[in-house]
Amino acid sequence: MTVEKKLPFASDYQQGAHPRILERLSAANMEANPGYGTDAHSEHARELIRTACNAPQAEVHFLVGGTQANAVAIDALLAPWQGVVAADSGHVSIHEAGAIEACGHKVIQLPEKDGKLNAADVDALATSWEQDENHDHMVMPGLVYISQPTEYGTLYSLDELSALRATCDAHGMKLYVDGARLAYALAAPRNNVQLSDLARLADAFYIGGTKCGALLGEAMVFPKPSTCPHFFTLMKRRGALLAKGMVTGIQFETLLDDGLYQQIGAQAVAQAERVSQALKAAGCELMHPQETNQVFVALDEKLYAQLSARVEMSFWEQLADGRTVVRLATSWATADEDVDALVELLGTSQ
Numbered sequence: 008m009t010v011e012k013k014l015p016f017a018s019d020y021q022q023g024a025h026p027r028i029l030e031r032l033s034a035a036n037m038e039a040n041p042g043y044g045t046d047a048h049s050e051h052a053r054e055l056i057r058t059a060c061n062a063p064q065a066e067v068h069f070l071v072g073g074t075q076a077n078a079v080a081i082d083a084l085l086a087p088w089q090g091v092v093a094a095d096s097g098h099v100s101i102h103e104a105g106a107i108e109a110c111g112h113k114v115i116q117l118p119e120k121d122g123k124l125n126a127a128d129v130d131a132l133a134t135s136w137e138q139d140e141n142h143d144h145m146v147m148p149g150l151v152y153i154s155q156p157t158e159y160g161t162l163y164s165l166d167e168l169s170a171l172r173a174t175c176d177a178h179g180m181k182l183y184v185d186g187a188r189l190a191y192a193l194a195a196p197r198n199n200v201q202l203s204d205l206a207r208l209a210d211a212f213y214i215g216g217t218k219c220g221a222l223l224g225e226a227m228v229f230p231k232p233s234t235c236p237h238f239f240t241l242m243k244r245r246g247a248l249l250a251k252g253m254v255t256g257i258q259f260e261t262l263l264d265d266g267l268y269q270q271i272g273a274q275a276v277a278q279a280e281r282v283s284q285a286l287k288a289a290g291c292e293l294m295h296p297q298e299t300n301q302v303f304v305a306l307d308e309k310l311y312a313q314l315s316a317r318v319e320m321s322f323w324e325q326l327a328d329g330r331t332v333v334r335l336a337t338s339w340a341t342a343d344e345d346v347d348a349l350v351e352l353l354g355t356s357q
Contacts, residue, residue, distance in 0.1 A: 014352075016318055016336060019188065019191075019275065020338070022339075029222075031258075032254070042250045043248055043249070044068070044249070044255070048253050052069075052260040059203075061203040066229040066238070067226055069255035070249075071249055075225075075245075076213050077106065077185060078109070079241060080235070081112060084234075086147075088146070088147055089149025090113035090148055090150075091113070092117060092132060092151045092180075093117070094116070094153070095116040096119050096122050097152060097157075099185075102158075113146045121296060122156075122158050122161050123153075123157055126174045130177065133148050133178035150182070151180055151181070153184055156191060160299045160301030161296055161298050162192055168205075171208075181210040182208065182209045184209045185212075186212050186213045186214050186215045187215040188218050188300065190271050190339075191272045191299040192299055194270075194275075194276050195299050196276070206228065206230040210234055211234060211235070213226055213227045213228060214226040214259070222258065224255035224258050275339055275341060279335075279336075282297075291304045294332055301334055302334065305330040306330060307329070308330075311330075311333070313352075314333075318352070321333060321335075
């Protein structure tokens with residue numbers, strides 16, 4: 008009996024890697040390179056990133072995955088008595104299995120709108136801590152965590168990001184940006200935040216590879232040198248230093264070469280737009296604006312059953328009215344024929 012293959016919309020890292028990355032890795036396979044990211048490929052990738060960020064003095068380190076990158080960087084940026092301010096839907100809040108808390112830092116959650124923190128809410132939280140006479144008995148808010156795009160695929164505007172920076176400065180806090188899906192943010196038609204803006208406004212951020220066409224890897228950027236002294240050693244201490252560093256170096260060398268990173272993002276966002284339009288045409292309610300490569304939609308019981316039989320989707324939540332919220336994600340590898348099949352499926356299910 009042949010089982011029909013489902014359409015792959017569960018996540019943006021279901022496939023291996025962009026063919027150009029595999030070609031580069033294969034071509035360099037028998038090279039003898041020094042370890043731990045000290046190879047020429049990694050250094051070239053760092054220079055490409057510094058140029059793209061307009062941050063010639065930036066420190067760049069390569070880590071394997073997003074949770075690992077967040078945990079190591081946030082621990083390095085914070086004092087032991089400080090905590091992380093994040094949206095209650097943020098990745099560090101709900102989808103990292105307590106990795107930040109395991110490093111000894113509390114995640115202080117704030118309400119969000121479409122996945123985004125509001126600078127006024129952060130200001131109110133920090134002011135409340137400062138004015139509380141018992142604050143020496145409390146976790147100090149020391150860093151604001153956001154992701155671009157957010158957990159719901161929405162975008163921080165340049166004004167919103169600048170407001171968060173100003174709030175952090177007013178309260179002596181750091182600003183950290185999770186860029187796991189940064190390719191899709193940079194390529195989004197509504198986006199007005201560039202890599203140079205992140206380098207100017209954030210204390211640290213990373214350029215995502217794992218979810219943006221690489222086999223694995225994230226590029227951590229500290230725009231100002233010595234922001235986290237001895238970060239290389241801390242990576243080693245946390246088990247985050249890859250011996251075969253050329254593997255990540257070659258991948259980011261490829262992604263940042265000839266506009267591939269932007270191209271990957273643009274393709275995925277265009278496919279997500281097609282998906283969102285088809286869902287709306289089928290009478291479905293989008294739970295958040297579709298701005299990048301993720302589409303969050305509420306499905307009634309009948310349509311949920313129909314799509315589940317043919318489409319790989321990520322369950323998100325159950326609504327009180329009985330509808331199921333799912334996420335459909337596109338990626339660099341989303342084929343036209345898969346989107347065509349989904350559009351047709353939605354058309355015939357009405």
